[in-house]
Amino acid sequence: MLFGRGKKNPVKMADKGVVEWKYATCGYCSTGCSIEVGLDQAGTPVASRGVGGADVNRGKLCLKGLFEHELFESAGRGKEPLMRNHYHENWQTTDWDTALDKVHDGIREVQEKYGRDSVAIISTGQMLTEEFYTLGKLTRGLIGTNNYDGNTTLCMSSAVSGYKRSFGSDGPPGCYEDFEHTDCLIAWGSNLPEQHPIIYWRLKEAMEKRDFPLIVVDPRVTMLAQNADMHLTITPGTDVVLQNALMHVILKEGLEDRDYIDANTNGIEELEAEVANYDPVTASKICGIDEDTIQNVARLFAKAGAAMQIWTMGINQSTHGSDGVVGINNLALITGNIGKPGGTSLSITGQCNAMGTREWSSCSGLPNYRLLENPQDREDVAKFWNVDPEFFPKKRGLYQTDIYPAIETGQIKGLWLIATNPMSSLPNTARVRKAMEKLEFCVVQDCYEDTESAQYAHIYLPAGTWAEKEGVMTNTERRVNVVKPVTRPHGNSKPDLWIFNQVAKRFNKEGKVTFPDAAPDIFLEMGELSKGRLADISGMTHEKIEHNRGIQWPYTDQQANRGEAPPKGGKRLYTEDATFRYPDGKAKLIPLPFIDNNEVPDEKFPFWLNTGRLIEHWHGRTKTGKLGNNNKYSPIPFIELNPDAAADLGIKSGEYVRLVSRRSDAIVMAQLTQRVAKNMIFLPFHFHDCANRLTLGLLDPHSRQPAYKQSAVRIERIKDQKAAAKLSMEMRKF
Secondary structure, X not given: OOOOOOOOOOOOOOOOOOOEEEEEEOOOXXXXXXXXXXXXXXXXXXXXXXXXXXXXXXXXXXXXXXXXHHHOOOOOEOOOOEEOOOOOOOOEEOOHHHHHHHHHHHHHHHHHHHOHHHEEEEEOXXXXXXXXXXXXXXXXXXHOOOOEEEHHHHOOHHHHHHHHHXXXXXXXXXXXXXXXXXOEXXXXXXXXXXXXXXXXXXXXXXXXXXXXOEEEEOOOOXXXXXXXXXXXXXXXXXXXXXXXXXXXXXXXXXXXXHHHHHHHEEOHHHHHHHHOOOOHHHHHHHHOOOHHHHHHHHHHHHHOOOEEEEEOHHHHOOOOHHHHHHHHHHHHHHOOOOOEOOEEEEEOOOEOOHHHHHHHOOOOOEOOOEOOOOHHHXXXXXXXXXXXXXXXXXXXXXXXXXXXXXXXXXXXXXXXXXXXXXXXXXXXXXXXXXXXXXXXXXXEEEOEOOOOHHHHOOEEEEEOOHHHOOEEEEOOOOEEEEEOOOOOOOOOOEOHHXXXXXXXHHHOOOOOOOOOOOHHHHHHHHHHHHOOOOOOOOOOOHHHHHHHOOEEOOOOHHHHHOOOOOOOOOXXXXXXXXXXXXXXXXEEOOOOOOOOOOOOOOOOXXXXXXXXXXXXXXXXXXXXHHXXXXXXXXXXXXEEEOHHHHHHHOOOOOOEEEEEOOOOEEEEEEEEXXXXXXXXXXXXXXXXXXXXXXXXXXXXXXXXXXXXXXXXXXXXXXXXXXXXXXXXXXXXXX
């Protein structure tokens, strides 16, 4: 019998004894996959699977989602509230009432001594939207500090800033369905196969059907670049130069959509004057892309019937991140590629509910893209919440990245961290550590009690995680989807919503502000507040969302009352019947001069340091580092190093090396690959006390987002490999 013939042996899945499947939305990246968790006879989560009828993932899950059910009982979960007087002391277990009383008293004591804004609150992109809304009401309406932000500043702040500058509001204008309609796609600093695998599957499926060109702009040969028609290996930090050069060609050759520009934008004359300085020859010497390639890409993009751009951290995490987003928007606007099928500038969001915090947390303003600077917005929300509008500040306070320098200088004395770990995620961690040591009062609220930041806390509040809670999340394409409780919170931990409501009772003793207890009721309140806004969700309920496996906003109560089906396949913003959010309804074309303030390689630090994500891990590995099926693929920190550079340094594959920047050093294993240039290394950012020991704390002037991808390092060969391996193990212990 020939091989391959005869009876086939189908793959058999292990029978895990699932007796019930419960619906949720994946809690890792922003893709927004519908997921079901299987429970066995004892009610224990034992399996995860994708939901076939969901438009986003259509039954598929990535590696992280497949093992997400293992999170509930993973190591390091907090079980009881903990207290101590000083961070050097041992923790003492306490009860919830005592801990929450101390949270209230500690915050008020600091505020009474140093002023209202001497306390900072930093949240996350991983809670549920009703929790964000409740925390915002508590912070803005009762506690009163203006120094309130989310860790989404580290990943999405440049996208938010760029959208606001160009369109007058945050809010991604496109959707995943645009892949199925586009005729050309440029991916700026985005590696979908490892960052957002299910979105990549949607893109790949569309490419197979329609065969449109994919152009990837990235200094590294990523997995997406390997599948591209054109790969532009740009010099780090020079995206604005390339964007200006592309617009130079488009405008010089008359390839722009002049009718769209005249009808929908302001500022074309100023833009034309600026991009005139960036002819392809001049630009190529700065950005590293040859002039012929610049001309070819410009023509491909402008002549396409519909052209699409996506981006992630390669654009956002830069000293020019906000400008890079504006440059993407400029390109889309001058070619008429906003608001039509296949024509959009779509930021691929980072965390599972970063959109929820942008829409509803009140970090950068007030709910649903309202501004603290707008008197009418302050009046409307104050009336709705029953607070004095004068209690609100007149402008937003410090971003997360500015809060830690303010701790250094003594402006901030108290800190409440919620589901975020700055000791792992912020650049230049040595400086952050010194700041944390100066706090007089610190509360850490997290589902894990062993985070690095908890080392500096006076109170630890154990919170529930992901599908131990109920609420909604919003994904990259503005699709609101629901999370149902799969299992009860671990130990004596509590849902974040419960914690916020209990804290609110202590700040709201007169009962003047209403705090509903149940997520569905809070969602209805949010719906009332959303009426007539860009992100109108007034036609949605939890039940409708679950039935439709997610609904994209806007979906109004008028649409629901008319019986219109929720938009499942691609509601877009700024279409022919909608306007931009500036008062005149037009978008802004903004000239972007290039200011070269990057940290660049030199004789002492000759290598570019690029950081990024691996498909198997999530952020600082607080979650995936404790799951064997995820951690086994990359359990130790490593760098990608060019073989020619390794030969010059006498480094062999698999050897440990020492990386040194102007900030600190780290021990990593060298993996030799041609995916990086000879003067560059790639370092996954997931390993605590590693990548961000080295990274630069320089911030974008508009978004205040750090330039994680524009640092310089040197590589030192280590003679004693056994000692290096031991030190590496010590550095990565939780």
